Amino acid sequence: MSLVETIIDIPAEHEKNVFGGFDAYAxxxxxxxxxxxxxxxxxxxxxGDTKDVTKAKSVFVQLLELSKRGNQITExxxxxxxxxxxxDKEQEIVEIDKDLICHTISGxxxxxxxxxQKTYVDLIRKKMIVFGVGPAGTGKTYLAMAMGITxxxxxxxxxxxxxxxxxxxxxxxxxxxxxxxxxVDPYLRPLYDALHQIMGPEAYLKxxxxxxxxxxxxxxxxxxxxDNAFIILDEAQNTTPAQMKMFLTRIGFGSKVVITxxxxxxxxxxxxxxxxxxxxxxxxxxxxxxxxxxxxxxxVRHPLVQKIVKAYDSYEEKLKRVESKEQSKHKKIRLVNxxxxxxxxxxxxxxx
Numbered sequence: 001m002s003l004v005e006t007i008i009d010i011p012a013e014h015e016k017n018v019f020g021g022f023d024a025y026a027x028x029x030x031x032x033x034x035x036x037x038x039x040x041x042x043x044x045x046x047x048g049d050t051k052d053v054t055k056a057k058s059v060f061v062q063l064l065e066l067s068k069r070g071n072q073i074t075e076x077x078x079x080x081x082x083x084x085x086x087x088d089k090e091q092e093i094v095e096i097d098k099d100l101i102c103h104t105i106s107g108x109x110x111x112x113x114x115x116x117q118k119t120y121v122d123l124i125r126k127k128m129i130v131f132g133v134g135p136a137g138t139g140k141t142y143l144a145m146a147m148g149i150t151x152x153x154x155x156x157x158x159x160x161x162x163x164x165x166x167x168x169x170x171x172x173x174x175x176x177x178x179x180x181x182x183x184v185d186p187y188l189r190p191l192y193d194a195l196h197q198i199m200g201p202e203a204y205l206k207x208x209x210x211x212x213x214x215x216x217x218x219x220x221x222x223x224x225x226x227d228n229a230f231i232i233l234d235e236a237q238n239t240t241p242a243q244m245k246m247f248l249t250r251i252g253f254g255s256k257v258v259i260t261x262x263x264x265x266x267x268x269x270x271x272x273x274x275x276x277x278x279x280x281x282x283x284x285x286x287x288x289x290x291x292x293x294x295x296x297x298x299x300v301r302h303p304l305v306q307k308i309v310k311a312y313d314s315y316e317e318k319l320k321r322v323e324s325k326e327q328s329k330h331k332k333i334r335l336v337n338x339x340x341x342x343x344x345x346x347x348x349x350x351x352x
Contacts, residue, residue, distance in 0.1 A: 006053050008044045008060050014067040015042070018060065025063070025078045029056050032082045055085045065094050070109075076300055080114055083297060089115070101146045102153075105200035110146045116298035117143060124258055127290035129251070131236075131280060132260045134294025135309045137301035140260040141234050145194040147258070148230035152212070157230045157256065159212045162191045164234040165243065166217040188215050191234060218243055227252035236261035236276040238268055244275025264312065 010018055019026045019039065026037050033056040035048030044060065046053045059081045063073055071077070077093070084090045096118045101110045112118040117139055123130045124147045132140040151157050192215065195204050207213040218239065233239075233247055236259045251257055261276040268274060283289050296309040 002050070003047060004050050004053055006046050006057055008046070008057055008064075010039075010042065010044050010060070010064055012042055014064055015039070017067045017073050018063045020073065020075070020078070025073065025075070028075070028078050029059055029082065032056075033059075058090045059085050062090050062093050066097055069094075069097055071097065076113065080297070084115075101143070102150045102198065104198050105196075105203075110143075110198070112143065113139070113300045114298040116292070116294045117300070120292040120294065121147065123290035123292050124256070128255075128288045129248075129257045130259070130290040130292060131276075132258060132292050132294065133263060133276070133280070134292075134298060135262055135264060135296060135313075137299040137305045137309070138294040139298070139300055140262075140294065141190065141232070142194050144232050144258040144260060145191070146198055148232060148256075149195075149198050151230050151256065157254070158228045159214065159230075160207075161226060161229050161231045162188070162195075162213075162215045162234070163218050163221060163232070163247075164188060164191065165236075165238045166219070188217070191215050191232075218247060221247055221250050224250055225252045226250050226255055228254035229256075231255060231257045233257070233259045236279075237263055237266045237274050239275035240268070241273055241275045241278040244279045248279070264316070 023039075026039070029035070030037050033048065033052040035046050035052050035056045037056075038045040038047070046056050046060075048056070059078075062081050063077065066077060067073055081090060081093050084092055092115055096112055096115065099112055099118060099121065101112075101121065103109055112121050116134070120130070120132050120140070121143055124144065132144065134140055145162075148157075148160050148162075152160050192204075195213070195215075199207075204213060208215075218233070229252075231251070236244065238261075239247070248257075259276070259279075261274075263274075263276070266274055280291065284291065296313060299305050299309055
């Protein structure tokens, strides 16, 4: 293996952003591609195998371009740039960054950060109904909220309706104090948080008083026709098939619907089918309905969340394989018993 050297010019004003605090990002790139990085006088020297040096340089170039576009580089950006580099898609990270949805009340830009998120946002623009399915931290609700607020501000819709099933996450909360709104607020808090961050508390309250923004439990949707609205159903994995059908048949003219859910976090009683599972099977062939499946690669929260999601995915896959082997083993035992009793002439058909 022959070692090669290459030099990248990184302006001083972008060096800290690209390298991270205490060179944390540079160390991640070193480990990922088995290269040595030497930074001196605004120049970055990469030393290693030709192929590895080429990939490491490509990651640095993409991160530098993100920095020049005004982004604060995060560990998620670095890890995702590395993963795209292995697939020869590293240029995509800058293309994704060009898709600006809107700004938060504090001026922070909201953009998709992964290819999965970009596909999800594009589907919302194109389709009347979109299902966004994926694990926690993939931005399903937040991006849908940003798209809804943007459509509202651009007068594409006249109101925003946010809903989710009011179901405990594996806990019994008992009787909550206060009026009806106080009782349902804890279930809808994630939606309020996103609204306040993007729109601001004052604008939210003003539009809520006018009835232009509505946050309500799913049960309140029954009997209504929702015209010219941007409707978001959050935590759809906790709906029953009947609730999902009820919700989908509320949609009126000029409306756009986003349904989000995480198949791995169902809080329904044991043995109850999820309305999200059934809807995906029933509606998969309808052209005006889009399906976006986000994965652990699309997690944009703390990097530890991505590792947690991957660990649970691996555990559940292993559990399925074990259960499948057990079922196969019991099937073989029943077959042997069946044949044995058939030979003796005293089999009981009902047992098999």
